Amino acid sequence: MREIKKLLICARGEIALRILRSAKEMGMTCVVAHxxxxxxxxxxxxxxxxxxxxxxxxxxxxxxxxxxIQAALDAGADAIHPGYGFLSENADFARKVVEANLIFVGPQHELIAQMGNKAQAIETAKKAGVPVVPGSDGLVQTIEAALAAANDVGYPILIKAAAGGGGRGIRVAYNADELQAQIPQSQQEALAAFGDAGVYLERYIARARHIEVQILGDGDNAVHLFERDCSLQRRRQKIWEEAPAQILSEETRQKLLESAVKLAKKVKYKSAGTLEYLYDVDTQEFFFIEMNTRIQVEHTITEEICGVDLIKAMLLIAQGHALPYQQNDIQMRGHAIEIRINAENPDNNFMPSPGTLTEVVWPLGAGVRIDSMAYSGYTIPPYYDSLIGKLIIWAEDRPSALARLHRALDEIKVAGVHTTLPFFKSLLSVNDVQKNDFHTVWVEQWMNHCSSASQKEAS
Structure with a gap:
């Protein structure tokens, strides 16, 4: 067991601030590398x-x-927390950190390599008896192998980058001709984005909900912290998340959570992690699709419904402590929603809008939380992700959470750049969102419908 007295945070934006706050509460000296x-x-x-x-x-x-790593050594740090993005799921970096006699706040590099690669993670899930989406048996190396796999699974079929994330390297093929044309394109996109051209195939689920389970493990034991519904996406990137996933029956929820813990225990997972699933609304089946071996952007809503500080738990586990919670200690209460506020222009195809924030007014009141690095006078740089911050709402139930979100959106003000706030105000008013009746491509379908309606009015 090694104590972390000084922590180097190699992340930026809201997650760097989030880590800093928990680490300071634990008495750690914090160094931010930027x-x-x-x-x-x-x-x-x-x-x-x-x-x-x-x-x-x-x-x-x-x-x-x-x-x-040299910056951490020069600063006299004991550990490095990578946040999310950048090097957070880089197995070589995790290995180098440990070889430098520093603590990596995350899972072992072997686990990052094993579970961070989607194709390997799926094979591991199969061995653990966890249901996976029907697809190719590992990577498809040739067009002929892809065609044979697609013939077995059926069309339409998804082409996915093995080392992918953020919706990149994913394409849908509706027939053999499209598959032959899109395999090389997916491989090139995957190579450019992740340095790995490996792709595999999965059955395409037309009406899918994206459900993920938050887990904590200490290498010997693992627990779940219930699930999140991340189905409201644009271009396969999450924009609005909720916890719990009210689409699930209690029986299905328990099976889903048990499968996640089973897989985490199977690989002796150590740290915070997230297992992602697709839920087929029509068949009520769920399938494991990948694991994120890091803290997630949307970890906040899990914290709200469970009352658990996930960053503190990561730091405790990294120091060699056993899990601070048993499964019975973790209870779910209420409903939470997170929206991601980006410096983008929804009226111009969501083009990034970097610049100086002339005024920032965050909403306050019961059940309202803001995770953001933004303040009046801050200049958003053009080099990175456009996320300004996250608005997190908690209430006793989903209708109350939606009402509170509406109130918070009325109070919030971010001036000086374009933001996605108007987009969320429109989204919140849609009946399907209010009724919890959507799927992973619903947002794009709704946007296309709104665009068509506007064109008809204009003509």
């Missing part, structure tokens, strides 16, 4: 110490493994 573009961010301002890694380009700062 690029020159983030010099004026709140995590840097509020850190005990800050290390400027250099140029804004991620390859020269947030992705420079050796530079970050």
């Amino acid at each position: 690029s020159s573009a983030d010099e004026t961010s709140l995590p840097v301002k509020w850190a005990d110490e800050a290390v400027n890694l250099g140029a804004p380009h991620a390859k020269k700062s947030y992705l420079n493994q050796d530079l970050i």
